[in-house]
Amino acid sequence: MAFMRSLRVGFGVALCLSAISCGGGGDDTAGTPTTPPTPTPAVNTATVIVDQGPTVNGSPIGSVNTLFTTVTVCVPGSTTNCQTIDHIQVDTGSYGLRLLAPVLTLTLPVETLSSGGSLAECTQFVDGYSWGSVATADLTIAGETAKSLPVQVIGDPNFTNIPTECSSTGGTQEDTVVTFGANGILGVGPFALDCGDCDTTTNGLYFACATSCTDTTVPDAMQVANPVTLFAADNNGIIIDLPAAAPAGAVTLSGSLIFGIDTQSDNQSGTQTVLTVDGNAELAMTFNGQTLANSFIDSGSNGIYFADSSISTCTTTGLTTFYCPANTLNLGLSITGANGTMANNLVFNVGNAETMLNDNPTFNVFPELAGTLPAGNAGSFDYGLAFFYGKRVAVAVDGDTTSVGTGPYIAF
């Protein structure tokens, strides 16, 4: 982490120096001062869409409330050995770029540890895990580039021996486009790395593989990293800007993923409410008179998830953890950042999940889809992608400063 940051600072200084040397023109006797050339800013906006998801064997997988973008990856240093991949999920609840091997046509170089082992990762999700190598790629999205970015290649066919430590974390093995739900994922949450202390602690995430794979520590610079933090500029966070969706939903919803905060004319903060988040990227939400300390706003959650035993749940198999009230409910919520700033009087709607899915089977956008969390389980409210509908939401990276605060924060 410290390594990457110092690199970035160094780069900034270099830019500055070159600007001074170009722009200082002038001799005092000249009648008209020379205007320094304005550097052309990088195109910092990528298109994002909520749609039916990637196509597998001729059929879309049928995603719900899942935000996608398109990225281009190249073998490091190459401008021709490149691949553009669509339906990469945009996720503020994770960190780093992960690509599904079945759609990857490039051979990316796997990172090698000083011990000589090849680096692999067991990414843990609540309901399963994804296993694959850690390789480097030059990532381009919009006009932004992260060179030699460590990325995970999920389901890498050269790394099929999943260590027991990984599979024993249980749940679904999410190594195919169908089980994963996307062609890849772009983790752009408010931290730089996918592990807080993997440089000093082995905790079942990173593995050194030779004839077999063993739990290992990894230098920060080799860990799978939030790509934004490796951009040359526009690297202090992101903004997701989505239009509102009709209450019943829509087939698609398109908007923007903007890189950088207060770095260009199109990503200025304005008068947003800035809520800092804690070391787990969480903040407090107050719902039904209860303050839920481990709450989060997350573009990677497909619904609005909370515990309320007074709301009926659905009875259809596979949907029993979602809410199915007889009539749409209009509920209140307030959110308090770690900085004490509050966003009060927010309102969200809970529709009948069975009805909304049955009435419009072609829809993929459902702003009123809500599901249960186990009562009392860590006191959490998980406000998913629906939070972003109709909003411009900024996510600032830990330690980085904007005109309205220092990350990690979320602002809207």
Added chain:
Amino acid sequence: MQLFRSGEIRIAALSGALLVAALGPRMACATLGEPELTVQNDVAQLRASTKSSEDRVGYRIHEIQLPGGTLLREFVATGGNVFAVAWNGPTKPNLRQVLGKYFDTYASAPRPTLVDRRHMNIQQGDLIVQGGGHMRALSGRAYLASALPSGFNLGDLQ
């Protein structure tokens, strides 16, 4: 992992057993559905340390600190077996170890319709496994519905 490989695992298990023998069941933690005295297996296998034990009415909670930072809590009925486990931290515990004979039931459970990798709510007969969270902060719990002590509040299971 190397720490407990080969001969050392026997030493660790033996020391665990001696510790339990010396201090009694208060220091114990065990696998879901198994007696409290199966302790040393979980703590040794998970390379963990016992953080604390707390008696509640009708049950006891053992807190186990996993080396990667995750806190594992095991709930043991008074005079009975482990009826629940709960975890919270950057990674999940080794659920094959913690769920014991219930792991395969959990691992083979059908996936629900709308998945997003952030939620889990599995009910297979008596076994219930639930979870939530996101990268770097995962929480979950597993319990045997028929084994909950009478009056047990599920809200305490975290």
